[in-house]
Amino acid sequence: MPRLVDHEVRRREITSAVRRVVVGGGLESVTFQSVAAEAGISVRLVQYYFGTKREFLLATHQSVRTDAGARLMRALSLLGPEASPREVVTTFLVEMLPLDDERREEAIVLGAFHAAALTGGGIAADETLAAPRELVALIAGQLRRVTDRDAVTPPMDPDLDAELILAAAGGIAQGMLPGYGTAEQAVQLVERLLDRVLGPESPGTTA
């Protein structure tokens, strides 16, 4: 195996271990020792790949964003170019919900980073803001595709509505994590959100 690939595989093993440690005991339980033990490698090897705890925390945060982004892109490619703005945004939002173990792990890790950034632990807030800004832009781009014919009152404001949609979806996702509501209810809330912003779905709007 080429050295670069090996390097990436090893980094991935470590960031995956960080995620599991966070899910098991919170960000405060993350140390070189606990991550090495979880990954089944030596502390020295973790230190070789990541010189500081901050480095592997940043890499873990980045890995969650990369995974979520790749999953979004896969889901969108399955939709195809004919998908309506509503179908695209629904796909975005449902992929963000913690509906399976993988997404639940991601949501817990992101929530832990969010809480820690506010209280001086973990990584700084600046480094966690890029992803929401990209998502708002993606959603706003879809909302701009909605024609005047489809728009409900009040008139569409793509940037503001995209902010609202992302904030609401984040609230729905985080609210689901402690067991407040089922997966079905979370999906229903996402549908309701889009009913409220884009108008109720009708058979003619998806073509």
Add this chain to the structure above:
Amino acid sequence: MPRLVDHEVRRREITSAVRRVVVGGGLESVTFQSVAAEAGISVRLVQYYFGTKREFLLATHQSVRTDAGARLMRALSLLGPEASPREVVTTFLVEMLPLDDERREEAIVLGAFHAAALTGGGIAADETLAAPRELVALIAGQLRRVTDRDAVTPPMDPDLDAELILAAAGGIAQGMLPGYGTAEQAVQLVERLLDRVLGPESPGTTA
């Protein structure tokens, strides 16, 4: 001072200290020692009032809910009985936003409890769910006051819309904490949310 009052004052000093410790260093920095130091009292005295860490964490969570609830009730009483459903719900939601130091502290503490509950630290999720359920019921009660004349399509579903409103407001509040958007933008998002659920505000609807 009567003994009961003294007892409550002392407990309040301790839970206030817990909040400041959480804001300063996260839930993981909360110990009998750090709380006693922050409150300026002895560890022994903290132990006299709260036998376990779990006890003072629960009391702190309860104190945030009590404070937020009391603030909501004060704000509502200022509105008066003639307030429209939209005015009442707007008041609820704006009071939940971290627009000043007090509410920012509350939002950070609740966020820290939320994250910790998911990873086995802090208090269990069950004990943090009562407040959202009460708020959903309060909001749904207001939505039921909206007449058919006022309702926009899709038809009002007070319970589902109340869940959506609370989830969205929670997302707006937590999104504001790391500096993603200003207070003005957060209030604007709340207004937009209610435009989307209740229809755009018009001068005639508040009477």
